Amino acid sequence: MDNSTTYQIEIPASTSNLADVRKFVGVHATGFGFKENEVEEIKLAVDEALTNVIKHAYKFDDSKTIYISVGLQGREFWVAIQDTGAPFEPQNYTEPNIPERVKKGLKGGVGVYLIKRLVDKVEYNKKSQHNEIKLIKKL
Amino acid sequence: MSGFEIKLRNDSDVHVLEIKGELDAHTAPTLEDEITALIDQGNHQIVVNFAGLNYISSAGLGVFMAYIEVVRDLGGDIKFSNMQPNIYNVCDLLGFPTLYDIVDEELEAIQKFNNQ
Numbered sequence: 482m483d484n485s486t487t488y489q490i491e492i493p494a495s496t497s498n499l500a501d502v503r504k505f506v507g508v509h510a511t512g513f514g515f516k517e518n519e520v521e522e523i524k525l526a527v528d529e530a531l532t533n534v535i536k537h538a539y540k541f542d543d544s545k546t547i548y549i550s551v552g553l554q555g556r557e558f559w560v561a562i563q564d565t566g567a568p569f570e571p572q573n574y575t576e577p578n579i580p581e582r583v584k585k586g587l588k589g590g591v592g593v594y595l596i597k598r599l600v601d602k603v604e605y606n607k608k609s610q611h612n613e614i615k616l617i618k619k620l
Numbered sequence: 621m622s623g624f625e626i627k628l629r630n631d632s633d634v635h636v637l638e639i640k641g642e643l644d645a646h647t648a649p650t651l652e653d654e655i656t657a658l659i660d661q662g663n664h665q666i667v668v669n670f671a672g673l674n675y676i677s678s679a680g681l682g683v684f685m686a687y688i689e690v691v692r693d694l695g696g697d698i699k700f701s702n703m704q705p706n707i708y709n710v711c712d713l714l715g716f717p718t719l720y721d722i723v724d725e726e727l728e729a730i731q732k733f734n735n736q
Contacts, residue, residue, distance in 0.1 A: 497645035502677075510727075521675075521706050528677045532645040579715050586689050589682030591714055598713050 485542045487552035492533045495543040496563070501527055506560055512560050514620055523618055526599040529592035530562050530614050536545065538566030538612065539614055550612075557601075561615045568612045571605045622727060625672075634733045635667045636726060640672030640679050643680030652683045653699075659687065664696025667729040671702035676710055688720065697731040 490505055492498040503524040510520045531547060539545040548563040577590050596603060602617040621666060624647035627638040643651060668684075679721055684698060691698055699721040703711070712715065723729050 496644065498647055499644050499677075500642060518706065518709075524675075525710065528644055532677065532679060535645070580719060583685050583719050584689060588684050588686040590677050591678045591682075595678055595710070595713060608664060 487550050489548065489550040491546050491548045493543045494539040494541075494545040494547050494566075496532065496535055496587040499531060502531060503528055505549070510558060513553060515516070515618070517547065519522060519618065523558070523616070526596045526616050526618075527560050527562070529596050529599075533569065534562060534566065534593050534614075535566045537569065538564045540566075542556075556620045557617050558602065558620065559615055559617045561613055562610075563611045563613045565610050566612070569605065569614070624650060626650060628658075631730050632665060632734070633663075634730045635663045636651065636667045636669055636730070638669045638672065642675040643673060644675065647678035648679040648683050651680065652686075655683060655687050659690060659694075664691050664694045665733045666691065666696065667700045667726055667733075668698060668724045669702050669726045669728075670699050670700060670704065670707055673707055674704060676707050678714070681711065681714060681716070684716075684720065697733070699723060699732065701726040701729045 492502060501509060506527045507520050507524050509597055510523045513582055515523065535541060545566060550561045552559055574593060579591060582590060596616065600616045600618045604615040604617070605615040606615065623641040624643055625640040631637045637654060649685065655666070688698055693733065701723050702725065703722065711722065716722065721729070721732070
């Protein structure tokens with residue numbers, strides 16, 4: 482994988498495809514030279530972002546499509562996830578109080594919290610009809 | 621497709637869930653069904669043995685977030701054992717070690733229930 486190459490896949494918005502995307506991202510992250518634990522971090526961050534798209538942007542409508550691409554920029558590995566559903570508004574995001582969520586029996590709601598701790602940078606972009614979340618990890 | 625398996629064993633009043641494979645948003649409902657069935661049957665002393673689990677996302681951890689207080693209110697607990705380091709690291713990022721009883725070995729968790 483050199484700096485000019487990007488790899489892309491597209492999947493129906495179904496959780497049944499999460500494992501395949503983790504594998505796809507894992508192969509490229511490993512190829513770029515990340516250590517095993519870092520590859521696991523990237524795979525988890527991508528899984529959380531995809532799950533949010535399936536759940537929130539597309540509301541489990543598996544007729545919709547998610548576009549995933551990976552590439553390099555210098556010593557940085559990036560994964561971009563695009564959808565055409567309801568956009569995530571990062572300015573409205575507040576960090577969850579996890580002990581309080583546990584106390585109230587609230588399931589999850591911690592995906593973005595995890596993503597921010599697993600990669601070095603998270604960018605949200607709007608490109609015409611597409612929403613994009615870009616996860617960046619430095620080697 | 622993610623591979624995920626769950627097996628239930630009894631050790632006196634303690635129920636052990638052995639989970640294997642990958643726990644994500646696709647497979648978490650299987651775990652949730654098993655835990656809600658245990659609770660509905662009045663079984664509140666639960667140990668989850670993570671030995672065979674090699675992947676977890678927040679969807680999997682969310683199942684434990686949803687039911688721990690229910691079980692504790694009924695006088696029981698959900699204790700975790702035999703976690704691989706990568707699984708423990710994810711739990712640690714969410715602060716689970718201060719919220720849940722996480723032990724090295726399944727037997728230790730069972731003994732904690734039996735000594736109550």
